[in-house]
Amino acid sequence: MVKNRKIRRRSNCSLTKSTKETDTSTASSKDPTPLDDPADSDIHAALPESQTIGQGQRGFPDRVYLLASVIFQNNHLEKPAAHRLVNYGKDRGIPLPEVSDEEMQCTAYELAFNTFKYQELLENIMVHSRFYLTQPMPDDQMSLAVVILYDFQDRKFLPRKHKGKEEIIQEVRDVENYLLRFKTKLAASLACYRIKHHLLSIECILPESVKMKQERSKRLPLFTWVNTLKSSHDEVRHLLRSVGFSQVRSVEQLEGQTFCQDPHCGDILVFPAQRKAQLYSTKLLSDRKLIIQDKSCSLGPNAVCSVLPEEGDVLMVGCFSALTVSHIASLIAEKHKAHSNNQPKVCVCVSDRTEAQREELQQAVFTMDCKNVKLIPEVFQSLNGFDKRLKKVCVILLTPKCSVSAVSNPVEMILQENGDTNLLQDLSQGSIAQSKLEALVAQQRKDIDHALTCECRTTGSHVLMHTHLDTHHVISVLNAQSLSPL
Template identity: 35%
Template sequence: HMEDLGLVMVILCDYQTRKFQRRTPFTNEIQNSAATDVEDAISDCKTKLNAALARHRIKASAPSIEYLLPETVRSKEAIGSKQPVYTWVNQIKTSISDVIEQFKEEGFTLVNSEEKLVDKQFAVDPLCSDVLMFPGEYREDLVDHDLYLGGKIVIQDKSSCIAPHSIKHLLGDDSDIIHVNVGAGLTTAHIASLINNSNNHAWAFGAKSTSESKAIQAQFEKCGIKGIKVPTDSFLDIDHDDSKYKNVRVILVTADCSRSAVTNPVDFIVNEGEDMKILKDMATGDVNMSRITELSTAHMNIMKHAMKFSKVQAVVYMTRSIHETENENVVVKSVEYTNMVQQRKFPWRVVPPVLPFSGEEIEKKIGIIGKYIKFHPTEKSSGCFVAVVTREPEDAKEAARDVLARAQARGLLPTKKSKEKLVNSEITNGEVDHIPNGHDAEAEPKLLPKREREKLQREPKGRIRHEQILNHLVHCKKCTCIMHRPPPSLDGSQNSTNSTRKAFTS
């Protein structure tokens, strides 16, 4: 069939590289049935195919079969071959420090992430603290490593890790999440690893059959993840008012895009569980604008549906595309349309993701451009685009609870397990030793005034003065990333702030 032409050409190219010898599957590898059928067919007529390829290469004056591919595809492949291998640590099964120590014991050296990785060197990614980088030549060794086979580390490109880290600080302890276009389930698993909370539940949409759903569930089980449902329904067909989604606060939309920012298509498809049919489009190297327009329309429909969920307060949109039509245009048009239709008191708006970009990166627009994360494909990783769209709840009490949940997620407030530890925290010279997430005791106002901190120390154990901290969150400029405060009322009064505080204290 013509629709399988892309898949046939890729497997044929792989066969030619291996001199038409069959490939030995990796340990515990889940093989694609379509790819296996093509491989069997090629094997049956490999002699004739080998001769035909040799004649075609000579006719085209191509030094090797790779030169039969378009220049754009070959340049991407050249970039991809130099990229490091990225793995994220599954914190449900182990810890980042334990994994780092194990690699050190095996002879690896931990170096600065800015250095070029050579030999047995590895580094921690500066943006994603649970992501480790290794030289590209160690990919096969990592695939056979006990940590990988045991589900303690997962191989996935950095471009796929940005969105989970953008979501981490948007979820509270009891918040649920929906992931649209789940793929092989690795991104959903990464979110579960970062949250590592049994109180959160997730729905992963994108499986087109029961067999696909079971394969994704098997990936979750390998990672030790529970509580993720993988329905075969289309996301667009579900009722946004269904009571089972009442606790959903965040929706991640991983767009089924052009993948124009992907540098290594084959590795991408294998890791992400994408449809093999996309290889045909990715192998041509041409930009089909009508196809991109068609895709962007589909993306907008998903975004509009995601913003209909009454309890959802954040929609994270991610693509692996370099085209503005699929990126900023989709976000802006979806938000404008939804706000016009819904006419809510607190409308949807784009906000900067919470990631540790340096001042230099922000100034030079490296990875962060305005309110959007935008990485172009380089020798370090494939490219990606991430946007975070949020709104405040209409109900004042719910808004207060959401503020506290986000504050706990960012470490500005203690969780239930850490309240007693916070009360007994050591104070040196009347100042808190460390205030997380950018609040510097010397450069910024204290989390609480000195007199109130001293009063807090005299409170009985376990009693936390949340009203004081909430007051700080309402007024602290550095907390707007987790607060997303509504604008003051038109008459200039503080009614919105007072009602939030009143709702919380009640």
């Protein structure tokens, strides 16, 4: 009965806009609740059992929070002063902290992306709990506070679990300690918000398009392609069967230790999503014989291979990863292996990449055993059909920058395929600003026009455009050109 009274009292709370108060007693107050306060059980009683800690996650390394906070600071939605609950300072365009670990970088972007989704909710929690009003933190640390708060509530306000020796970033630890001292009030504010708005979970406040993509991403299987430069389809299947996998006929039959061949792309093998760790244990992934990549990235390479003649080269232009370059090289080498001394080349425009990125790309394709890739440092628009390097080009694969609005997991796609991270805030809300769409379409038209100019000067060549846009966005580009998207 006591718990019920507490819950009813919290349900009368309202999350309204507040400003920092000048009252000295309020400004200097601290939340006296200790970390193991039994009142926490009341807060958890107000939360449905369905809200559990995501995949047993108990926090991230300090550097993940720091990187995520800078991403949030540079791209968060800045509201008009009259509607602003939390001030994050005026700094934008802050250089990102150096992170060499790709998994850690991806985790930080995912954390920032989730914080974008719930920015308004998290700000309400900080204001209503009086955390924002009473903690002695400068505005430029509020991005770090809101990022840590998102993760804090995601693990039901349990303290972070540290693993062995970790890098300590004092700024992160200080902000985390402020939040820990306020955990009871923060949890109460979240419970109050959910009760007031009748939310079974915080996901209920997301736009329908975002919720749909979020749910779809959880159900997506794991797509891989066979790198025939290091192995063969038969060898990969044999190795999979030797460790307990069995092949089924369709994606619908995937369950447990199974895999199947993709019905559209013959070199793609599909697995249940939860089998990723088991695949790593086979060394197929670490030996680069089997490559994990979203299926949408494989459509372009397979389309190129299907129209490429025996003695024709490929020109790649736009946003793509070393994996996509290697995939095309692998498919071409397999298709033309009878002519090993005179195989088609994959020419790659890399003018938009730094010297370090070019070296990284070159090293990546070398690791994949690609010997038929040539980097072209010039800007695509400066090339023409009379360039000797393009003399044998028969296919131009154009992968322009786009909004990735058709992708269920935009963070992974943008990071893997060298996309535009500035779009993440828009994508977190389910729509792209019209000005950004117009800029993307203008650049696509420019690239298409030049690709068609080059194509006209090369007999029998093809121009293929590959995007991750929703269909209605693609049509606006293609109406002006007789070109079909992949």
